[in-house]
Amino acid sequence: MKTQKIVVIGNGMVGQRFLEQLTSRLSIEAIDVTVFCEEPRAAYDRVQLTSFFAGKSAMDLSVVPERFFEEKAITLRLNDPVIAIDRERKTVRSARYREVPYDKLVLATGSYPFVPPIPGHNRRGCYVYRSIEDLEVIRAAAKKARIGTVVGGGLLGLEAAKALKDLGLETHVVEFAPRLMAVQLDEAGGKLLQRKIEALGVTVHTAKSTREIINGEVQAHRMVFADGTALETDIIVYSAGIRPHDALARAAKLAVGERGGITIDEFCRTSDPDIYAVGECALWNGRIFGLVAPGYQMAEVAARHVAGETDSRFAGADMSTKLKLMGIDVASLGDALDKTPGALNYLYTDPVQGIYKKLTVSNDGKQLLGAILVGDASEYNGLLQMMLNAIPLPEHPEDLILPAREGGAKGLGVDMLPAAALICSCNSVSKGAICDAVMAGCTTIGGLKKETKAGSTCGGCVPMVKQILDAELRKQGIEVKNHLCEHFPHTRQELFHLTRIGGLKTFDDIITKHGQGRGCDICKPAVASILASCWNEYVLKPKHAPLQDTNDRFLANMQKDGTYSIVPRVPGGEILPEKLIVLGAVAKKYGLYTKITGAQRIDLFGARVEQLPLIWRELVDAGFESGHAYGKALRTVKSCVGSTWCRYGVQDSVGMAIKLENRYRGLRSPHKLKMGVSGCTRECAEAQGKDVGIIATEKGWNLYVCGNGGIKPRHADLLATGIDDATLVQYIDRFLMFYIRTGDRLQRTSTWLDNLEGGIDYVKKVVCEDSLGIGAELEADMQKLVDTYECEWKKAINDPESLKRFRHFVNSDQPDQNVVFVAERGQIRPARADEKETEEVTA
Amino acid sequence: MTARPNIDMSLKQWTAVCAVEDIVPNSGVCALVGGQQVAVFRTDDDRVYALANHDPFSNANVLSRGIVGDIKGELVVASPVYKQHFSLATGQCIEDEAVKVTSFAARVSNGIVEVEA
Numbered sequence: 018m019k020t021q022k023i024v025v026i027g028n029g030m031v032g033q034r035f036l037e038q039l040t041s042r043l044s045i046e047a048i049d050v051t052v053f054c055e056e057p058r059a060a061y062d063r064v065q066l067t068s069f070f071a072g073k074s075a076m077d078l079s080v081v082p083e084r085f086f087e088e089k090a091i092t093l094r095l096n097d098p099v100i101a102i103d104r105e106r107k108t109v110r111s112a113r114y115r116e117v118p119y120d121k122l123v124l125a126t127g128s129y130p131f132v133p134p135i136p137g138h139n140r141r142g143c144y145v146y147r148s149i150e151d152l153e154v155i156r157a158a159a160k161k162a163r164i165g166t167v168v169g170g171g172l173l174g175l176e177a178a179k180a181l182k183d184l185g186l187e188t189h190v191v192e193f194a195p196r197l198m199a200v201q202l203d204e205a206g207g208k209l210l211q212r213k214i215e216a217l218g219v220t221v222h223t224a225k226s227t228r229e230i231i232n233g234e235v236q237a238h239r240m241v242f243a244d245g246t247a248l249e250t251d252i253i254v255y256s257a258g259i260r261p262h263d264a265l266a267r268a269a270k271l272a273v274g275e276r277g278g279i280t281i282d283e284f285c286r287t288s289d290p291d292i293y294a295v296g297e298c299a300l301w302n303g304r305i306f307g308l309v310a311p312g313y314q315m316a317e318v319a320a321r322h323v324a325g326e327t328d329s330r331f332a333g334a335d336m337s338t339k340l341k342l343m344g345i346d347v348a349s350l351g352d353a354l355d356k357t358p359g360a361l362n363y364l365y366t367d368p369v370q371g372i373y374k375k376l377t378v379s380n381d382g383k384q385l386l387g388a389i390l391v392g393d394a395s396e397y398n399g400l401l402q403m404m405l406n407a408i409p410l411p412e413h414p415e416d417l418i419l420p421a422r423e424g425g426a427k428g429l430g431v432d433m434l435p436a437a438a439l440i441c442s443c444n445s446v447s448k449g450a451i452c453d454a455v456m457a458g459c460t461t462i463g464g465l466k467k468e469t470k471a472g473s474t475c476g477g478c479v480p481m482v483k484q485i486l487d488a489e490l491r492k493q494g495i496e497v498k499n500h501l502c503e504h505f506p507h508t509r510q511e512l513f514h515l516t517r518i519g520g521l522k523t524f525d526d527i528i529t530k531h532g533q534g535r536g537c538d539i540c541k542p543a544v545a546s547i548l549a550s551c552w553n554e555y556v557l558k559p560k561h562a563p564l565q566d567t568n569d570r571f572l573a574n575m576q577k578d579g580t581y582s583i584v585p586r587v588p589g590g591e592i593l594p595e596k597l598i599v600l601g602a603v604a605k606k607y608g609l610y611t612k613i614t615g616a617q618r619i620d621l622f623g624a625r626v627e628q629l630p631l632i633w634r635e636l637v638d639a640g641f642e643s644g645h646a647y648g649k650a651l652r653t654v655k656s657c658v659g660s661t662w663c664r665y666g667v668q669d670s671v672g673m674a675i676k677l678e679n680r681y682r683g684l685r686s687p688h689k690l691k692m693g694v695s696g697c698t699r700e701c702a703e704a705q706g707k708d709v710g711i712i713a714t715e716k717g718w719n720l721y722v723c724g725n726g727g728i729k730p731r732h733a734d735l736l737a738t739g740i741d742d743a744t745l746v747q748y749i750d751r752f753l754m755f756y757i758r759t760g761d762r763l764q765r766t767s768t769w770l771d772n773l774e775g776g777i778d779y780v781k782k783v784v785c786e787d788s789l790g791i792g793a794e795l796e797a798d799m800q801k802l803v804d805t806y807e808c809e810w811k812k813a814i815n816d817p818e819s820l821k822r823f824r825h826f827v828n829s830d831q832p833d834q835n836v837v838f839v840a841e842r843g844q845i846r847p848a849r850a851d852e853k854e855t856e857e858v859t860a
Numbered sequence: 861m862t863a864r865p866n867i868d869m870s871l872k873q874w875t876a877v878c879a880v881e882d883i884v885p886n887s888g889v890c891a892l893v894g895g896q897q898v899a900v901f902r903t904d905d906d907r908v909y910a911l912a913n914h915d916p917f918s919n920a921n922v923l924s925r926g927i928v929g930d931i932k933g934e935l936v937v938a939s940p941v942y943k944q945h946f947s948l949a950t951g952q953c954i955e956d957e958a959v960k961v962t963s964f965a966a967r968v969s970n971g972i973v974e975v976e977a
Contacts, residue, residue, distance in 0.1 A: 538945075541927050567925045567940030575922070577918060579922040822884075825890060827891050827900070835920070850919065
C-alpha cells in the first residue's frame with residue numbers, strides 16, 4: 018500500500034484528537050503525517066485555560082500523551098504557521114519550511130477572538146483571551162494594574178473575569194446584551210447569575226455598547242458607552258465571541274460561509290474532497306460549533322473518512338453545557354430559550370440560596386426539550402440523558418428540579434439509560450463503552466478515565482461515570498473484586514468473621530476450612546493480622562512466623578540493602594534524658610544511622626539481622642519496648658506539649674497521648690494506625706491528619722476519625738464533641754474494633770470510610786449511638802487485646818527458638834558481605850552499587 | 861539491571877547446610893555454600909528447594925526471608941523488598957519473563973539438608 022501523505026494545520030485540542038483517531042486506525046507505515054502549529058507548544062486543554070492562573074503549569078494542561086509524536090512518527094512543526102495552500106500542486110507552504118506535499122490536508126485552525134472594531138480598540142493594555150501566551154501577557158500586565166475589564170459577558174468572558182479576579186484586580190464585565198450568557202440563559206437565569214457574580218466582587222454592566230476607548234483621567238483607559246456613561250480601567254480583555262480562522266481556506270478559494278467558517282459536508286470534507294476542516298474553523302449546515310465536544314466528533318469523523326470508512330457522519334451536535342463560574346454552577350441544555358413552538362415551562366426558584374431552575378418541555382408535556390440551571394446544576398447529567406435519549410418525562414416532571422424530599426428517589430437511575438446513551442460528550446463515550454470497560458476489568462474511576470477517556474476532559478460526567486461503575490460492579494457481584502487472593506474466596510471482613518466465630522487459631526485451620534492451595538504473600542500476612550487482632554498470640558510462634566511479612570518476621574523495618582531499622586516506642590513523644598542518652602549510646606556502639614521520625618520517635622538504621630537481638634537487649638534493659646514501626650499496627654500517638662507548659666493549652670495532651678499509646682500499643686489492624694492529641698484548637702499535633710485525632714477544648718475532647726496524610730491527604734471527620742476521658746476511650750475502642758473487623762486488607766481508615774456505605778453518619782450511629790448493639794462486644798474485644806499485650810522484642814530475646822532465626826547464614830556466623838556502608842554527613846548510609854567493591858560477593 | 865555472569869558449574873558437589881528442623885516449614889534460611897549465598901526453603905511436606913539468595917530487583921541478599929506460597933499452583937517465594945515472585949523449582953521470576961535467579965538442586969538426606977553447588 019502506498020504511504021498517504023497527510024498534513025494537519027493546527028495542533029489544538031481538536032487537531033490533536035484527529036491525530037489520535039487517525040493513528041489508532043492506520044499504522045505508522047501507512048501514513049506520513051506532518052503537523053503545523055502556530056503556537057510554541059503542542060495541544061493543551063484550552064477549556065481549563067483559567068486554571069493556568071490558579072497555579073497549573075503549561076505542562077499540566079497538555080493533552081498530548083507522553084512521547085506521542087515520537088511513537089507515532091509524526092513530524093510536528095511548532096511555531097510555524099502555514100501561509101499558503103496550493104491546491105493544484107497539492108502542497109502547503111509554511112513560514113519557516115519549504116513546501117510540504119499532501120494527499121489529504123486537514124484544517125484544524127480553530128478560531129480567533131472577535132475584537133469589536135470600536136475606535137481605540139487596539140490601544141496598549143488591550144488583550145484577547147485565547148492562548149497560554151495571551152494569559153502570560155495579561156498576567157504580566159496585571160502586576161502594574163488596579164482595574165481590569167472584560168468585554169463580553171458570555172461563557173468565555175466570565176472565565177476571563179475570574180482570571181482577572183484571581184490576579185487581584187478590581188474586575189468589571191461589560192456586556193452588550195441585556196443579560197449575562199445571553200445565548201444560554203433566559204432573563205431570570207441571567208439576572209440571578211449576575212447577582213451571584215456581583216456578590217463575589219465583580220461588577221457587571223449589561224446593555225452597554227462601547228462607543229470608543231480614550232485616555233482615562235485616573236486609570237489608563239476610559240471606555241465611553243453609547244448611553245453616555247463611562248468606565249475607567251487599566252486593562253481591557255476582549256472576550257466577545259469567536260470567529261473561525263478561515264483565511265487560509267479563503268485564499269485557497271475553498272467554499273466559506275457568508276459570515277465566515279469553512280463549509281464542510283457530513284464527512285467533514287470541504288469543497289475540495291482532499292481537504293477536510295474540523296473544529297471551530299468549520300461550518301456545518303450554516304453553524305459553527307464553539308465547544309470542544311462537537312470538535313472531537315468532527316475529528317473522529319474526518320479521521321475515519323481518511324482511513325477509508327464511510328459509515329461515520331457528522332450530524333450536528335448537542336450544545337448543552339455545564340460549567341462552574343467562580344464557584345457558581347451554571348448549566349444550559351437543549352432548547353433553553355423556549356424556541357420550540359408551544360413549549361411549556363416548569364420553574365423553581367430559591368431566592369435565599371440563589372437557585373433558579375427551569376425545564377422546557379414539549380407541548381404535550383411528554384418530552385424534555387431543554388433546561389436552565391443556575392446555582393445548583395446537580396441534575397444536569399440526568400436531565401441531559403433524559404433529553405438526548407428521549408426518555409419520557411415522569412408523571413411529575415417538577416420532581417426533577419425540586420429539592421429531594423425525604424425518601425423520594427430523585428433524578429434518573431443510570432440503569433434506565435440505553436447502552437447508546439452518550440455519557441461523556443467531550444470524548445463521545447457511551448454508557449455501553451463504559452460498561453464494556455468495567456466488564457473487561459476496569460474497576461476504578463482512574464482506570465476508566467485512562468481506558469475510555471470518559472471524564473478526562475471537563476470532568477462534568479464523572480459522577481455519572483461513577484454511578485455506572487458502581488451499578489455494573491453490583492451486577493457483576495462485587496465480591497469478585499474483593500476476594501483476598503486466589504486462595505480465599507472471601508473478603509477480609511468475611512475472613513475475620515469466620516476466624517473469630519469459628520475460633521480458628523492457625524493459618525492451616527483457616528485455609529483448610531475456608532480456602533485452597535498453600536497461600537501466598539497476600540493472604541498470609543492478612544491472616545496473620547486477623548489472628549493477631551482476634552487472639553493476640555506472639556507473632557513469631559512457629560505456626561505464625563512464616564506468615565509474617567519480613568518486617569513483622571524480624572520485628573524491624575527492612576531497608577533497601579537488606580539491613581533493618583529499629584524504632585523504640587516513645588509514648589506521646591515524651592522521653593527522659595537518660596533514655597535519650599541510651600539511644601545515642603546504642604547507636605554509637607553499633608554504628609547506626611539515627612534520624613528523628615515524623616512520629617516523634619527516633620529511628621536507628623543499618624542494623625544487620627544478627628545484631629537485632631543484641632540491640633533489643635540493650636534497649637529493653639534500659640526500659641524501652643518495641644514501637645511496632647514494622648507492623649500494620651498502632652504506630653504512635655503524636656502530641657503537642659499541652660496545658661502543662663503551653664500558654665494556650667486547655668488540656669494535658671501529652672498525658673492523654675501517653676495513656677492512649679499505652680492502651681493501644683501493639684494493636685494489629687488492616688493497615689497502620691496513627692493517632693494524635695492536640696492540647697487546643699491550634700492543633701499543633703496535626704490530629705486531623707490522623708486515623709484517630711483528638712483535640713482538647715474547654716468543654717472536653719473533640720474526637721476526629723479517618724484523617725490521613727501521605728499520598729492522599731484527607732482531613733479527618735468529626736465523630737464526637739466535648740466528651741470526657743472515659744467516653745473518649747470508649748468511643749476509640751469501638752471505632753478501632755469496628756474498623757479492624759470490617760476494613761479491607763491494607764485499607765487505611767480514610768479509604769475505609771470513603772467506601773463505607775452511609776459514611777461518617779453511619780460510623781457515628783455505630784460508635785456513639787450503638788445502633789448495631791455491638792458496642793459492649795467491641796469494647797470487650799479491645800480490652801482483651803489490651804490485657805494480653807506483650808512487648809515482642811522482649812519476648813523474642815528470651816525465646817531461644819526465635820533467636821535462631823536472627824543470623825544471616827544458617828551454617829556460618831559471617832555477616833552478609835554485600836552490606837556495605839559509606840559515610841555521609843558524619844553518619845553511615847548504604848553504599849551505592851558503584852561504590853561497592855567491583856567483585857560481586859553474591860551468588 | 862546488569863546481566864549477571866553465569867557461574868561455571870562444572871565442579872558441583874553436595875554440601876550439607878543444616879538439619880531440616882532448622883528451617884521452619886514454609887519458610888527459608890540462607891546458607892553459605894562454597895562462597896555463594898543460597899536461599900534454602902522447606903515446604904510443609906518437607907521438600908527443600910534452593911535458589912540464589914540475591915534479589916535481582918533490589919540487589920540485596922534477602923530472598924531467604926521472603927514469604928513462601930503458591931501462585932496458580934506454582935511454588936514461589938515473594939521477595940521481601942519489592943514483592944516479585946520467583947519459582948522455587950526454577951528460579952523464574954513470575955512478573956518478568958527476562959529475569960531468573962540461579963536455582964540449585966537440594967535434598968534431605970538422613971535429616972540433613974544438602975545443596976548441590
